Amino acid sequence: MSKRLVYADNAATTRLSAAAYEAMLPFLRDGFGNPSSVYSLGRDAAKAVLEARQRVAAAIGADVQEIYFTSCGSEADNQAIRSAALSGAASGKRHIVTSAFEHHAVLHTCDFLKTQGYDITYVTPDRNGLISPDQVRNALRDDTCLVTIMYANNEIGTIQPVPEIAALCKESGVTFHTDAVQAVGHIPINVKQQVIDMLSLSGHKLHAPKGVGVLYVNRRITPSPLIFGGSQERGRRAGTENVPAIVGLGAAITDAVSGIDERRQYVLAMRDKLIDGLFERIPDITLNGDRHTRLEGNVNISIKGIEGESLLMLLDMQGICASSGSACESSSLDPSHVLRSIGLDEAAAKGSLRLTINEENTDDDIDYILEKLPEAVTRLRELS
Numbered sequence: 001m002s003k004r005l006v007y008a009d010n011a012a013t014t015r016l017s018a019a020a021y022e023a024m025l026p027f028l029r030d031g032f033g034n035p036s037s038v039y040s041l042g043r044d045a046a047k048a049v050l051e052a053r054q055r056v057a058a059a060i061g062a063d064v065q066e067i068y069f070t071s072c073g074s075e076a077d078n079q080a081i082r083s084a085a086l087s088g089a090a091s092g093k094r095h096i097v098t099s100a101f102e103h104h105a106v107l108h109t110c111d112f113l114k115t116q117g118y119d120i121t122y123v124t125p126d127r128n129g130l131i132s133p134d135q136v137r138n139a140l141r142d143d144t145c146l147v148t149i150m151y152a153n154n155e156i157g158t159i160q161p162v163p164e165i166a167a168l169c170k171e172s173g174v175t176f177h178t179d180a181v182q183a184v185g186h187i188p189i190n191v192k193q194q195v196i197d198m199l200s201l202s203g204h205k206l207h208a209p210k211g212v213g214v215l216y217v218n219r220r221i222t223p224s225p226l227i228f229g230g231s232q233e234r235g236r237r238a239g240t241e242n243v244p245a246i247v248g249l250g251a252a253i254t255d256a257v258s259g260i261d262e263r264r265q266y267v268l269a270m271r272d273k274l275i276d277g278l279f280e281r282i283p284d285i286t287l288n289g290d291r292h293t294r295l296e297g298n299v300n301i302s303i304k305g306i307e308g309e310s311l312l313m314l315l316d317m318q319g320i321c322a323s324s325g326s327a328c329e330s331s332s333l334d335p336s337h338v339l340r341s342i343g344l345d346e347a348a349a350k351g352s353l354r355l356t357i358n359e360e361n362t363d364d365d366i367d368y369i370l371e372k373l374p375e376a377v378t379r380l381r382e383l384s
């Protein structure tokens with residue numbers, strides 16, 4: 001019997017959907033025209049990019065002119081923050097509010113801005129991984145040019161009160177950006193109803209290919225470019241479009257936002273079975289992040305006396321793909337900044353395991369994890 005593969009790391013990346021794959025194929029070879037070219041091969045590519053733009057806009061309730069394709073979610077975060085910082089400085093505003101458990105694409109951009117004379121306030125999530133609108137309100141100053149708070153956390157899956165935060169920023173006349181990379185396709189998002197000024201999303205977290213992202217920017221705001229060059233993306237993001245990836249994103253995002261409710265129900269039942277089952281079978285574990293205000297597919301636990309990295313290796317031998325901390329951090333020895341920000345000590349942070357399931361998982365996958373994970377924990381505890 002061939003080894004079973006249970007993929008439970010969907011917060012790191014997702015499988016390309018069949019629809020995205022099919023939509024991309026023509027543009028990988030025959031439809032290779034440059035969207036800027038005038039002949040029909042180029043115009044066909046331009047038309048495909050426009051259709052994808054329309055699909056992305058419709059998926060988040062934006063206008064077509066408010067969608068900028070980028071090379072990834074990280075680039076969208078960088079551009080949103082640097083653009084707001086630049087226009088803030090033009091009117092003497094050099095203060096930014098963010099949170100301590102943002103993705104590094106946000107945190108490291110803020111680190112850079114600090115070296116350029118900006119002042120950053122980091123609001124800290126509570127023990128359950130939630131930020132309150134009042135914390136953000138209290139952090140605002142007269143010179144605040146941007147608030148950037150993620151929609152859903154990539155490690156612990158907690159969902160932030162973004163509509164409330166966006167509304168209070170609007171009241172105060174402060175630009176609001178949200179890194180919604182983990183949220184789009186999982187939570188219904190409408191940027192107009194939720195008064196969001198800027199939003200980042202990434203293709204590969206919602207069954208589109210890697211190497212494509214989107215920055216939504218409300219039409220009142222003109223974003224400044226991060227990449228200078230040609231006039232692609234209305235001069236706001238130079239570089240010949242990644243046509244196949246953009247087309248794949250258009251196909252995937254339409255599927256991702258339709259049927260959210262049924263998918264949530266299906267995934268939620270599996271997640272609750274997984275959490276309950278793990279608590280029944282493994283002593284001395286704790287759930288990281290609020291039990292209810294979290295993404296349907298996210299399970300993050302700390303296991304006493306265990307090194308997350310060793311556990312991942314044992315799980316890999318059983319064909320289970322999971323993560324400890326976040327994938328970006330697996331090469332560094334520092335414990336996850338997200339887990340530290342919600343008050344975990346170093347040992348609890350290093351003894352964490354993240355399982356992120358989605359609609360491609362089955363009940364059998366959950367049973368398999370519930371069989372293999374406790375065995376692996378017992379083995380590691382016996383060794384130490």
Ligand SMILES: *Cc1c(COP(=O)(O)O)cnc(C)c1O
Pocket residue numbers: 011071072073074075077103105150152153154179180181182202203204205211212213
């Ligand atoms: C994955 C991720 C990103 C980065 O997206 P890339 O397309 O991989 O650059 C940013 N923010 C969050 C919350 C993410 O989960």
